[in-house]
Amino acid sequence: MAARQEEVSAWRPAVPGVVEVFHAHFTEYAYPMHVHEAWTLLIVDDGAVRYDLDRHQHGTPHDTVSLLPPHVPHNGSPATPHGFRKRVLYLDAGVLGEDLIGSAVDAPDLRDPVLRRRVGQLHSALARPGDELEADSRLTLIGERLRRHLLRTEGSPRPDPALARRLRELLDACVVQGVSLEEAAALFQAHPTHLVRAFSSAYGIAPHQYLTARRVDLARRLLLDGRPAGEVSVAAGFYDQAHLTRHFRRLVGVTPGRYRGGPVPLGRGVPT
Structure with missing residues (x-):
């Protein structure tokens, strides 16, 4: 019988929209029914989690991304004998908006390899002090992809070279002190996702790069x-x-x- 093992690491990064980063390895621990004020964005690196959401049972194999909405009770327990290793982001409710809660309740587990890879990249950026702009950029693209899943919409962003040029000029003026996407979005009266898309489309790299x-x-x-x-x-x-x-x-x-x-x-x- 495997020894009981519990490993937890948690921190609050300096990235708008991320309330908490939580990494854990549990072999036996089972979460009781509970709720969060934040969106719970979960990936499992080893093993699997079994959980109930809105009286329906779900599971989290390692090739999926699970998005649990705020204010909706859920639990969680190991679905394999050796437990599970997971990485979780708790996102401010405003990152996706409460109007999408119903869609997330209906389909919380998303099979999307691109989204899974991007969430992993975001965790890596959040663990590196000084890479907050990269984390901010990755979060805004993840938020856009999650909204597309929940709204079941497709479509390519329209190019906006003028906005891209303005953001480049701002970055050039703030090389040392830096600037957050939130600050740039407020300055240009543009959504952060549109900023990242416009810049990447125009210059072939993301703003943080x-x-x-x-x-x-x-x-x-x-x-x-x-x-x-x-x-x-x-x-x-x-x-x-x-x-x-x-x-x-x-x-x-x-x-x-x-x-x-x-x-x-x-x-x-x-x-x-």
Whole structure:
């Protein structure tokens, strides 16, 4: 018989709309009937969860995304002998709106590989301090896809190059201090989802990717000026030196310390 195991990690990220991030591994624990004020967005990485929602039984195999609406009682228990490992986002009720609660009650388990992958990517971004704009961008696209599921609507967003250009100019002006999607949406009187779609359509990358690339460019210039990496990380808008190193290595191919190494023999140059 497997030993009882309970592992829990929970935090509140600095991302509008995310009330709580909750990761857990339970082998025996069963949730009693309860409710949340927030939307519960759940993915299971191992095992499965059996739960009741509105007097109907449901399950969460690892290839689905489960969306449990606020104010509707549900429970939860392991559906496999070894329990389950899950990642949960509790989203502010306003992220999707209470008018979609009925649709979520009718069909809470969504088989959508793209949505499943995006939710996993959002969890990864939320675990990395300094990547709040990436998490914000991913959340707004996830919200759009969830609404499409609940409303059963299709359709491609219309291009908006003028809005994309305005957002790019704003990002260019805020390379170090950054800007949230919420702030940009209020400034341009546009929905955050439309902002991300318009920018990605116009430039081929998401706003957070553009801002990170601009920050890495700034870091390169500061490093070549002779400033130490620890000082450069803050001066270029990164959360800390580890945040700078992770993105610098990904975009440049080497760490900041190796980048500023002086001339090297032909054939061993640093990527530009």
